[in-house]
Amino acid sequence: MGSLWMAFLVGGILCVIGQLVMDLTKAEVTPGHILVGYITVGAILSGLGLYQPLVNLAGAGATVPLSGFGHLLTQGTLRAVESKGLIGAISGGAEAAAAGITAAIVFGYLAAVLFNPKG
Numbered sequence: 001m002g003s004l005w006m007a008f009l010v011g012g013i014l015c016v017i018g019q020l021v022m023d024l025t026k027a028e029v030t031p032g033h034i035l036v037g038y039i040t041v042g043a044i045l046s047g048l049g050l051y052q053p054l055v056n057l058a059g060a061g062a063t064v065p066l067s068g069f070g071h072l073l074t075q076g077t078l079r080a081v082e083s084k085g086l087i088g089a090i091s092g093g094a095e096a097a098a099a100g101i102t103a104a105i106v107f108g109y110l111a112a113v114l115f116n117p118k119g
Contacts, residue, residue, distance in 0.1 A: 003058075003059055006061060007058050007061030009058070010057065010058035010061035010062055011058070011065055012061075014038075014062075014065045014067060015065070018038065021034065034066075035066055038065065038066035038067045038070065039066050039069055039070040039073075041070065042065075042066065042067030042068060042069065042070025042071045042074075043070035043073055043074045044070075045067070045070075046070060046074035047074050047078075051067070051071045052071075055068070055071065069097065069100070072096050072097050073093035073096065075096065076092045076093045076094075076097065077089055077093045077096075079092060079096070080092025080093075080096075
């Protein structure tokens with residue numbers, strides 16, 4: 001049960017940080033900026049070996065947020081470079097994230113077809 005609370009805590013902290021950045025900065029920080037920033041920071045921390053300990057501690061609390069997507073892309077790229085060489089730098093991230101990207105497209109399409117927005 002402790003890991004469930006840790007996932008909730010870490011995921012919540014990541015969300016709070018993003019919200020605070022949008023609310024407290026003088027510059028116009030949009031959700032798009034947060035999206036790109038979190039993916040980039042997750043990728044950089046993963047490449048430096050600093051994100052995996054957070055994943056080990058919080059599980060889905062670290063892998064579900066956008067920073068976890070950056071981590072997934074980086075780890076996929078590193079594995080592909082080891083096995084395929086330089087071409088793996090191009091294909092590795094997409095291969096690692098293919099299932100999640102496909103699910104997002106399919107479920108997004110189904111939601112758009114099945115539900116009418118109120119406007």
